[in-house]
Amino acid sequence: MENRIHSIILPKINREEKMVERKMYQRIQDLKRQGYGKIAISRELKVDPATVRKYFHMRPKEYQQYQREVLQREKIFDKLEGEILEIYRENNNQRLNMSAVYDYLEEKLKTFPGGEKSLRNYIHYLEASGELKYSDKIRVYKKVPELPYGKQMQLDFGEYLTRSRIKLYIFAILLSASRYKYISFQDKPFKTIDVILHLLDAFDYFRGYAEELVIDQDSLMVANENYGEIIFTKKFEDFIKEMGIKMYVCRKADPESKGKIENLVKYVKYNFLSVRDFESVEEAKESLRKWLNRRANGKISQATKKVPAIAIEEERIYLKPIKNSIFRKGAHLGREERVVSEKGFIMIEGKEYSVPIEYRLKGVEFYKTEREIYIFNKRSGEEIAKYVTLKGTAKRARRSEHFRYKSFNLKEIETKVFSMFDDEGWKEFVYQTKKAYPRYCRDQYTLALKVFSSLEDPGIFQMALDYCLDNKTFGMKVLYDTYKHYLKEHKEEQEIIFNAFKGITSLEDIPEVEVSKRSVDEYAALVKKGGVK
Known part of the structure; x- marks a missing residue:
């Protein structure tokens, strides 16, 4: 019997050929034992008839021999075997996303001996040879209908402890339609102002923002819930009113409402962080920036079948334009210059605003939001005046104290x-x-x-x-x-x-x-x- 097995001519292996998994082989054999013919098996399993013909008469030992030959063809990775196994050992031999392993090696080695598919086959070979042993736990949810461009963005947070014992706090947001992502790290727990500033950075990265923001009942943004009425924290409420953002607050771990972003946080942890270590949060952020452009936004999304970095170009047409925010008035981004008139005023959109008289005929900077105007000393950056933006027919805003020369004795x-x-x-x-x-x-x-x-x-x-x-x-x-x-x-x-x-x-x-x-x-x-x- 043993001699008979070895005498059988096995199918010729094509390097681009994809071998069916053991479960599929077993299902073909099970249906064969139940009396199904080749055509019936092909229809039942929805696989190509040629695939059924190939495995229909193949015995278990023949399949194992064939499997070994297919898995061993990716010998180009033999020289990286130790490094690949070290990655898994560093992660307690847990199952890792193979794209993460490939991405990590690609980033580290610069030049790579093969493609991602070849690496996957080689890792399967390591699994089959007994070097890697792990189990999967998969959670399945009902698919949520896709949203139109510019409609929604989703926000969530995470934490991760690196092997160097650096605690990273993760801010992650994506546009639901294009799946375009923005991620940032910091080394301390988030405060409400941190969330707001990260959102503004994300809007800059997106070059706009969507109508609706989906969050869960996080205390950074939600103060209380009163019979279904959401009460936001004071700063966050000011922010969403200023930006004109609609809010959708869902419960934690609600995949039907917020599954995309929760998957993103996991993606960051298991695809990016799981195979990397950093000496500082700055190093982590720099590596993240490259990964975000190359991998997270640069590869085809399995959900949309589109590359987010390409899809965002169409979604940007539907995003709301970026606004200046009172929460960013301290930054130089968005400021404009004016020269103070002889009478101590600057002109902003046809309205006059007074400044301290000692700035007469000098340059100042201002930062304008929809509701307020802030005026700054051009050199020191000190705030020297603040006004509610004039509306309607009002032409001039004047403060008497501006004309007292306080800076002079x-x-x-x-x-x-x-x-x-x-x-x-x-x-x-x-x-x-x-x-x-x-x-x-x-x-x-x-x-x-x-x-x-x-x-x-x-x-x-x-x-x-x-x-x-x-x-x-x-x-x-x-x-x-x-x-x-x-x-x-x-x-x-x-x-x-x-x-x-x-x-x-x-x-x-x-x-x-x-x-x-x-x-x-x-x-x-x-x-x-x-x-x-």
């Missing part, structure tokens, strides 16, 4: 004011104002710097100054009101003259123009009432 401000005009009359007016308002010198000087730094008509200002000196009416508000009154009157006179000469072509047609005049007593009466209106 009183003597410095006084020197600035005295030197504004090279005129003895001005210096006398400033001196007398200081005497009249000794407790309010800073306010007086601040007003002067604000309203007299840029004059529409210096000649009219000189008239107003002379009037106030002659009438001993001191104070910057009085001088400013007098100047504005003179300026208004001057413009009215100019308009009268212009209208009188309108349409005249010869000197004979010039009419006599009588300009109204006011007595000095009228101005004095206005000043005594507290200033010219």
